[in-house]
Amino acid sequence: MANALTIVIVEQDKERALGIVDSLHETGDHKIHVLAEESGLSRSVAQLNPDVVLIDVTNPSRDTIEQLTTASSPMDRPVAFFVDRSDAQMTKTAIEAGVSAYVVDGLQMDRIKPVLDAAIARFQLFHRMRTELETTKRALEERKLIDRAKGMLMKVRGISEDEAYALLRKSAMDQGKKVADVAEALVTAAELLS
């Protein structure tokens, strides 16, 4: 296929890498390589001679990839890459989504765009999933704390579960805090005193 590109994905997490590969395949019959090893990264990338390299913006090895975009001496040419920032808006969107894309100089934007769009969408999805996971985790922890605080109040003051919760809520409102924060303070204090 004329539109096929050679794409390198630098990603340690296997699941994530597979997700990216899947979404890129939907945009064409590309030749895709996943590099998970940090060691020998610049050599491996140079050998594959890709058209596009995708790497998570939070990956410290970005600086290693970045090196391939500059010549090592005036006599040399960059190994293969050039950071194509011809479309600044696209680059900005990509970075906000959490992916940086290195594209070989001179490639037509219409060949690259579907690939970058797919990568950006995938990284936005990762970002959303991570946020959701963190929110769920926090909610679970808060629930556990509130349950423990309720239990302590029920035992010490001999009140019902509903009354215990109402007490926590009132205390939180009076202090301008979250119920979970009051519960945490109570649990910590109880641990210190016991």
Next chain:
Amino acid sequence: MSLKIVKAGYMPLIDAAPLIVAHELGFAEEEGLQLELQAAPSWSTLRDLLAFGQIHAAHMLSPVPVASALGLLAGLPRLNAMMVTSANGNVFGLSGAMTKRLEDQGFAFDFKDAIAAGEAVAALPRPLRIGMPFVLSMHAELVSLWLSSFGMVAGKDFLIQAVPPPLMAAAIENNELDAFCVGEPWGSMTVERAAGSLVLPMAAIWSCAPEKVLAAREDWISGNPAVAGSLMRAVLRACVWLSDPGNLTMTAEMLSPDKYLGLSSEIADRALAGRFMINSAGDIRRHNDFLMFEGDGICFPWRSQGRWIAERLIERFGISDAYSAKDAERVFRSDLYRENLLPVGAELPLASSKVEGSLAVPTEVPTVSGTMILGRNRFFNDKIYDPGQ
């Protein structure tokens, strides 16, 4: 009065201290700023966050703004160095295998003599693969300058490879590198983990090299002159505070928590004090001017420093005639420094450019209001750099 929010990024390194101290000790707040600090995972990402406006200012490698004026940052906007925030701070070291070769030749490992070290390193097998954090860095400029003066050609006799400092020890153990140049604590930590040795502090190549700068986009500075001025004053106060040896222990404690560097305070303390473990046997060497934050004109962004960096970059990358060192030096904003720091009594030299490498001892020079002392300024080969007009 509500505070102006300024988002500033940094790499979690010892020399990020000026921004961290400006926030922690309330210097920023006293200037009417709420400094929101954000650590970056790599220099490329920090540069992009700044270039695309997600942060307003950053702790940055001094060659990066100069590179932006020489077309080396393809398509990114022009960045400025508002002031220098630290001088020196890097070390050059060798892998275990290369250390062994030098030991067998009876090399002294005095951690001082750049000529003896250069001759010894030039006699090692070529090409010498040298790891450093980023291609556009004082690390790369000084290593290139030093080794090329011993007849080694970049790209042929020595290869510069960008490796994130935390991965440096692993790269040496995997035999991907023969040498490395990094800031502390990574030099000592690399030696500890990979059984190599430290050969020289980079201050032995240039005794007061501008290492990190406070950088911002040129258009952000011109659009927000008052905020930029407040930020510079807050950071200068932090640099002055950091230059007092009595504050060293407190600085180490301040940098140590996970939200900043995530290092034990002993290691941070050792790096701040310029004490190194030069080999895995635990030998310690000291270097007094290892890392400096202020005093002796360090924070002043000299045009001649910008010009020196620009000329080095032009030589290293073979940059086209469309760009000139004379234009690029202007990203070192001595004009802005004068304008914003005069009211707080900073020492302002009469000249904005100086001959680099010409001071064997600290020397008095005229300022706008009297005199000031400039620190020792020497290159390893006693060459003098005159930026001209």
